[in-house]
Amino acid sequence: MKMSSDQSRFLASLPLLLLLLSFLMASFFHTAAAQIGVCYGRIGNNLPRPADAVALYRNRNIRRMRLYDPNQEVLSALRGSNIDLLLDVPNPDLQRIASSQAEADTWVRNNVRNFNGVRFRYISVGNEVQPSDPTSRFVLPAMQNIDRAVSGLGIKVSTAIDTRGISGFPPSSGTFTPEFRNFIAPVIAFLVSKQSPLLVNVYPYFSYINNMRDIRLDYALFTSPSTVVNDGSNAYRNLFHALVDTVYAALEKTGGGSVEIVVSESGWPTAGGTATNVDNARTYVNNLIQTVKSGSPRRQGRPIETYIFGMFDENQKSPEFEKFFGMFLPNQQPKYGVNFD
Template identity: 55%
Template structure:
């Protein structure tokens, strides 16, 4: 009897230890979901080596680059703890789509050349839309370019390690309220969205989307409450059937989930490649609001959304450092850090 009680207690202790280990592991995984966008449109930015050191100092484990900047990629060599999204410039998409050898060359020069950089995703273009005049010729080439880059990555033996996608804006949705009514715009669905989602589903790659509650709020402050946009509402603001929303970020992400489900992308993961709040230059732009938004974002993404509870969201804060060569004025003030590498406000990644 005593022996059996001992065995029961021993087993219970082992179970508790295992549970603790699993909990620590899961916490680490959840904490690792937040990254930052590293834009370089500034004439007063610190050297890339200093920026990567800043990331390491502040526990920033994931960064997004908008193009394969050689100095940044060089600085990332030998930094396996930092995973990287690297972008294909919009102007390179057509040539990559038309010629597989151009895709192969792009992969060779911007990925394979930096063999010890921890590449996570390749984003073929940023916010391309068939509805924008400047994108009319580019948009039909996005999916073929993704395919050619994927083929080149696969041929190099990295097909399961480095995922290929494209970063889109919320503007591709025709409706996002309530979230369950999320749907892609009908006029771009068959020729643009469907081939992209089909590719992502086949290659088990994520749908990359830039999500800005800030812009939603300032475009409709009469109907959208500031506390709803800043994650500070203490109760449900939007009820959508069985789903209840206390913040706009979750509602926007779930609108994307709902839209994907309607076009065969129910199992496609959503990754938020840009989100943030400016500290100056526009309506409701204060350092305090920027701090509140980004601090709450970091906590919130670990919980998932009402539609995908318990599944942490991978998200990238825009921007790492203020970029003084962007316009209009509002675009210069999204950084978490100032160009002198000092934090604009306390933020724990």
């Protein structure tokens, strides 16, 4: 059968199409792998030097970091590292930065603009601020001032919340509590207008130890062999997905249906409390890394950018189990094996 000229042209272009497809697939898998970051908490008196910590991130192929304060030595060590950074504005600074644009401009100049070669990805204005906290009324104006201060830099501004202000079961019934809704609704409107994500600290560990009567350990560790919760057309085999989708449902009910969630903390301690051991931590962290690649039942096929808590054990934290969330000891030796790919 004689081919038409259109068929000939298509066949001639096929190698190029296949090449482009291979690049797209490689890009997809690279993006999926790059969704994982690690939180660099520094509340300890025996931690490695910042330069050594950054080198460990690079050696372990950890391409994203959360840093809870603009420590100048850490920021200097990050120059040229190609590590994407989620940087916090600490809670004690919120009132000052909310008070004037000049204060926000100064903060950004000293901690962002002065550090060429650092790949700033997000700025979290506050961490786990509760509506009852005196600083809660400063979160949104501080976010607005920081957002103006980073204009033109391509940095998204958000805030990090925990899940204490969210209720509802099953996940589709998720809603913000009335008090938390009053606090978060204007923040969500800001995020929608800026196409910025909401940062959420998600801890199945805390849910499990606070409700061991109703929550199974395998559901918290991603090891349940079958569905635990049915919610309409969505089936849940792990608590992490259920928590994330409960927040998504609450966002949808508060005008935030377009807002993506970035999981800004999640982890499991190795000692110091209930169900804390190396095996559980290894199981949780490695399963978390694989699970977030494919999204959640409510947002299927969209990888969940996730920051594991944390890099090192921090010996000055309390209560006791808070000291042992690290994947590495302060001497940089791994506590358990983790596959970051």
